[in-house]
Amino acid sequence: MSDTSFIKDLPSGPLDAYRDRATFDWKKMKLFFEDPDLLKVKMRVWETLEKDPIFQTPKTELNSEEMKRRSALQLRKYCQLSFVTPEMANLPYKRKTRYMMTINEALAVTFPDVSVKHAIGIGLFKNTLTTLGTERHKNVLDAAWKGKILSCLALTEIAHGSNTKQMRTTATYDKTRQEFIINTPDFEAAKCWVGNLGKTCTMGLLFAQLYTNGQCYGLHAFLVPIRDPKTLLPYPGIVVGDMGEKIGLHGIDNGFIMFKNYRIPRENLLNRTGDVTPDGDYKSSFSEPGKILGAALENLSTGRVGIMQESANNLVCAVTIAVRYAAVRKQFAKSPDERSELPIIEYELHQWRIFPYVAAAAVLKIFVAGFTDEYLATVQKSTSATQIEDLTSYVAEIHAVVSSGKPLITWICRDAVQECREACGGHGFLKSARFGELRGAIDPCVTYEGDNNVLGQQASNWLVRQWEKTKVGEELCTPLETCAFFRRSGEILRRKFELELVQDVLEMNFIHVCYEWLITYLVEETYIKQQKLLKEGFCKTEARNKSQVYCASVLTRVYAEYNAFRFYCKELSKAEKSLEGVLQQLGLLYGLVNIDKYSSYFYQGGYANTPLFSHLVKGGVLELCKTLKDNILGVIDAMAPPDYVVKSVLGKSDGKLYENLQNAIMGNPDSMTRPHWWREIIVPDAPDFKQPKSKL
The missing domain is CATH 1.20.140.10 (Butyryl-CoA Dehydrogenase, subunit A, domain 3)
Structure with missing residues (x-):
């Protein structure tokens, strides 16, 4: 120290x-509050962002749409900067993860909108894939690690948030085509408040009730392609949009999504805790079905x-x-x-x-x-x-x-x-x-x-x-x-x-x-x-x-x-x-x-x-x-x-x-300018007390 x-x-x-x-x-006390190595990581992140034009504070007020655009560009640049060094990548799990969390922590306190987009669309997505997925999802995981896809986690529904067991989005297995069919029964079951979903993400990690052979096996996680990565247009069978103006975190495009007979491959089920065979049989590594939900959501x-x-x-x-x-x-x-x-x-x-x-x-x-x-x-x-x-x-x-x-x-x-x-x-x-x-x-x-x-x-x-x-x-x-x-x-x-x-x-x-x-x-x-x-x-x-x-x-x-x-x-x-x-x-x-x-x-x-x-x-x-x-x-x-x-x-x-x-105050570009709408408020016969009165 x-x-x-x-x-x-x-x-x-x-x-x-x-x-x-x-x-x-005070410097010695700073090292009581901060691990010296992690503090150096934060300082490197902050110094790098401070020099980059995209991370400068705008001189004028941005509207909501422009804030979303700016946050999306900042996220892309942040990923390109790649603050994870080769030395970090070779560290033991705990220390490596601590470094990565510190990098995200440095971003969060400076640009919370960008941090949330990153945490949901990349960090939490990768963690969930690692925790709940298996080898068959490695190609998606690799793409996420390389920043080639931006994802979202779709859990909350319009009518259910905390009560996850009662969520009503369904994924029904069709063994004739070895696919899951995703359906939203009505608007109350629409997934909502999903970060990155409103405008930008191309892949979703969807939590839905798994049905096979006429039986429900509870909430499971599925990889669901949402938009064409070349055009950002949604795929057929999906209705997706933005939640609208919020009272904060305007740079995040929170969205809603509904599905109608939308098909995904059987392999898109994250199957570490439970899987469905090609013939439609459900197999679980848990003896109690209730523990499946706990393992899925503990992440x-x-x-x-x-x-x-x-x-x-x-x-x-x-x-x-x-x-x-x-x-x-x-x-x-x-x-x-x-x-x-x-x-x-x-x-x-x-x-x-x-x-x-x-x-x-x-x-x-x-x-x-x-x-x-x-x-x-x-x-x-x-x-x-x-x-x-x-x-x-x-x-x-x-x-x-x-x-x-x-x-x-x-x-x-x-x-x-x-x-x-x-x-x-x-x-x-x-x-x-x-x-x-x-x-x-x-x-x-x-x-x-x-x-x-x-x-x-x-x-x-x-x-x-x-x-x-x-x-x-x-x-x-x-x-x-x-x-x-x-x-x-x-x-x-x-x-x-x-x-x-x-x-x-x-x-x-x-x-x-x-x-x-x-x-x-x-x-x-x-x-x-x-x-x-x-x-x-x-x-x-x-x-x-x-x-x-x-x-x-x-x-x-x-x-x-x-x-x-x-x-x-x-x-x-x-x-x-x-x-x-x-x-x-x-x-x-x-x-x-x-x-x-x-x-x-x-x-x-x-x-x-x-x-x-x-x-x-x-x-x-x-x-x-x-x-x-x-x-x-x-x-x-x-x-x-x-x-x-x-x-x-x-x-x-x-x-x-x-x-x-x-x-x-005085450096504000609009501080001392006449408003462009000044003519609309002029009173034609208003007296001008500055002008001297004419002499009789």
Whole structure:
């Protein structure tokens, strides 16, 4: 971690007043947040894109169609640049994949539209083919690797999204011609919101209900040619189009598609988990049909991990803009006689609004990086194992972490973007401030690749299953040990709050103790409520649905927060001595702010029984904000990407806020021109008060 020579110095300017107060070397802290080799990869991507004309910010506003054209051209150029070096290609699976994910991560934080097009049309498509396909799909996989085809994943339907089992697009096997016949029964079954489908892709990876010999075998994946690659015109039997204007990510051509007796070869079925013989017999490597769907859809976790990475990086950009702005923007003085105004970062209210999101950015950045490594290790085990079922426990826990982590990070990023925008006042509403773009990028993330609330239910279901095991004395299935403390549930639930001073809650162990108690209490409450509902005659699904509010949904979020905190603490133990103090303060602020949100549960469950608990936690939050103030800009510099990536007139690293604003406002090509429609608003007899009155 000592070699920081490859990290460029930041420009001197108005931000120096706060940079000089930092008690640590921001470059060394950057290497706490970033793997040095992966950071070099990101820097190479950013420097290359910054020099390329197609990746420059347009001077004028583009309409939706032009944004799609521009994103398509940027994607083609990005693929041509080929950032994957020969050295990377020869690395072991985990490290190689980490490099490739880092390259995509660098693109995502800079050009989210292009990143999504690439992730869906190339990355996720290749992963799905590798996971679910076999040797007979190698020619398609090779074409995807070489960037010769752009694909899409068609799963969601107009009337069904999260409830995948009820999707109604069908693929019926015709053994006389050894083909599958794809049909869309009606518009409600049309595949929709499919990225790349609206205008550009030529191949689709379609999920449809497989029928053969009159029997349905559930949802399977099929390769479906969509457009002629020479003309981009759809093939006969297909109705395909664009979804229309959206509220963000305008460069992505989200589309819909319907099929009428559209035929594809039998071999286009991705057949690793199940296959159909030429005679129409269905063969599966799974003993339980329900596991086929799980194996097919588990591959989507890769996309969710990517969303977690992208959202954590967007969160960093949001707080970077807000903190740099707050360190320069001055408002009011201590007294009417004073001429010297204070930077708004000095105000406690402003610190309380922004600093917790800085802490969240730090914790979540470390969490995503650490969890990605664990996730890839599990994927590597699954691809090398002879039986996927042997990894059921790993896969289930990974799914629980992803299903809770993706909602947590995307929701925090969504809220942070709004708070940071407001903290920058009216200037934050400028498009050049970039909050609008960040909002447009994060908003769909709470919905696609799994609606956040539905994903959360899957995580809470897993936690309740583990809790049920403790009730009957069975061993927990938690190889990653994210809920291993359930084994100590009796001792945990007997704990009581007995601290007396603010300093007592400023300890990492206090955060651990609170999280363990809160998760254990919430899982017990959820379990009790579900058991009560079952005894009242409700089915299992109804019992789960009726125990979400105030129970399971809160449990899921707290579980995700705790996982993030655990990963952060693990990495903190490896930090250089000079960084420990500030990094610990960030972790404490993250934890205390969250505990404060759930204070009612601590009182409800009997952990706390006097107002002192709430007073000390709140006091700890304010104390940490005050303590972190002089170091907060150094933390931001350590996490922030270059100005080219932040892309904000308010958040430039030179701190020349008003000079940059002047250049942005007055440099707008249309800023000082007369509108072309000026004649339409002229009032013929309007008085001209500039002209002098004639003398009588």
